Amino acid sequence: MSNANAPKCPLRYGEPCTLCQPYVTGPEDCQTVALVMSDPELKAQWAKGYSAWARQRREERKKAHKAAEPTGAPASPPSQGLVTGMPASW
Ligand code: SF4
Numbered sequence: 001m002s003n004a005n006a007p008k009c010p011l012r013y014g015e016p017c018t019l020c021q022p023y024v025t026g027p028e029d030c031q032t033v034a035l036v037m038s039d040p041e042l043k044a045q046w047a048k049g050y051s052a053w054a055r056q057r058r059e060e061r062k063k064a065h066k067a068a069e070p071t072g073a074p075a076s077p078p079s080q081g082l083v084t085g086m087p088a089s090w
Pocket residue numbers: 008009010011012016017018019020021024026027030031032033
């Protein structure tokens with residue numbers, strides 16, 4: 001099962017909210033998130049960690065994308081419409 005629509009924990013980069021704090025329904029009413037985001041020093045530390053995590057994630061995606069690229073394979077022919085063999089003008 002996918003957790004694509006699960007809310008993400010702002011404090012644990014890329015991780016879903018696991019409702020680890022008592023009485024919370026998600027990140028929107030999490031007191032830990034509110035505390036970090038309302039404190040300038042903690043927020044700056046969070047932002048620094050987030051940018052490092054995002055940079056690493058971008059690099060990993062670039063590597064994965066390059067690894068998935070076909071090497072020397074001929075490009076696929078242009079689409080011929082919904083059904084193979086139909087003229088593209090249909
Ligand atoms: S309850 Fe708060 S700290 Fe815990 S995972 Fe959810 S958003 Fe993050």
